[in-house]
Amino acid sequence: MRKLENSELDRLNVEEFKQHKKTPICIVLDNVRSLNNIGSVFRTADAFLIEKIYLCGITATPPHKEIHKTALGATDSVAWEYHEDALELVQDLQKNGYQVYSVEQAENAQMLSDFECEQDKKYAVVFGNEVKGVSQKVVSQSDGVLEIPQYGTKHSLNISVSVGIVVWDLWAKLQAK
Numbered sequence: 001m002r003k004l005e006n007s008e009l010d011r012l013n014v015e016e017f018k019q020h021k022k023t024p025i026c027i028v029l030d031n032v033r034s035l036n037n038i039g040s041v042f043r044t045a046d047a048f049l050i051e052k053i054y055l056c057g058i059t060a061t062p063p064h065k066e067i068h069k070t071a072l073g074a075t076d077s078v079a080w081e082y083h084e085d086a087l088e089l090v091q092d093l094q095k096n097g098y099q100v101y102s103v104e105q106a107e108n109a110q111m112l113s114d115f116e117c118e119q120d121k122k123y124a125v126v127f128g129n130e131v132k133g134v135s136q137k138v139v140s141q142s143d144g145v146l147e148i149p150q151y152g153t154k155h156s157l158n159i160s161v162s163v164g165i166v167v168w169d170l171w172a173k174l175q176a177k
Contacts, residue, residue: 017077022051023171026098028126030086030134031057032159037130039070040160046074048171051122053078056086058129070160087137090126094143098124102134102142103166105155109147112166117173125166127159 012020027045032038038060045053055061061082062068062075083089090100099121103112117123126142128134139145148157148165157165 014073014077017046017049018079020049023049023174024122025050025167025170025174026052026054026093026122026124027163027167028054028086028089028093028100028124029056029059029159030126030138031129031132032059032127034130034159035060035064035066036070037158037160039067039072039074041127041163042067042071042074042078042080044160044164044167045078048167050078050167053080054086054089054124055080055082056089057084086126086135087141090124090138090141093124094141098122099144100124100126100142101144101146102126102128102139103146103148103162104128104134104139105147106139106145109145112146112148112169115146115169115173117170119174123170125163125170127163127166130159 027041027050029038029041041053060067067075093100101123103125126134126138146166148162150157
């Protein structure tokens with residue numbers, strides 16, 4: 001086997017990305033404090049043609065050197081908006097036809113592995129602060145809660161890892177239909 005060169009990967013350029021049909025998924029970051037995590041979320045969103053990222057509360061916005069370090073240019077391709085209040089944003093997304101799911105450990109959470117996507121729905125997934133998680137107000141307003149099954153001794157994953165797992169899972173389920 002031979003590793004492929006970047007020129008062989010047939011990737012979209014930024015303008016092609018912006019014009020390309022997007023996956024009907026938005027990512028909401030609710031008070032995420034790590035600039036490196038934010039940059040990683042941009043890269044994941046680029047990889048799966050995510051519609052938009054919403055940055056809420058204390059979540060930093062581009063341009064920023066530390067975000068750029070991990071985003072590697074994805075802040076130029078992926079659409080994003082800042083909203084002060086994540087709860088108001090979630091309500092607006094719901095009014096605009098999105099099914100909103102917080103990614104959290106909560107009563108009656110549905111395991112991600114059991115969640116089935118519907119082809120004709122638009123989804124928004126909310127990820128929270130590295131310590132406090134998604135705010136309770138946002139969890140309560142959400143249409144549901146998704147939990148990533150975990151079997152070890154720890155009770156959480158890094159937010160950028162969680163975003164990667166959830167986005168890949170939803171993307172794969174939407175592609176399979």
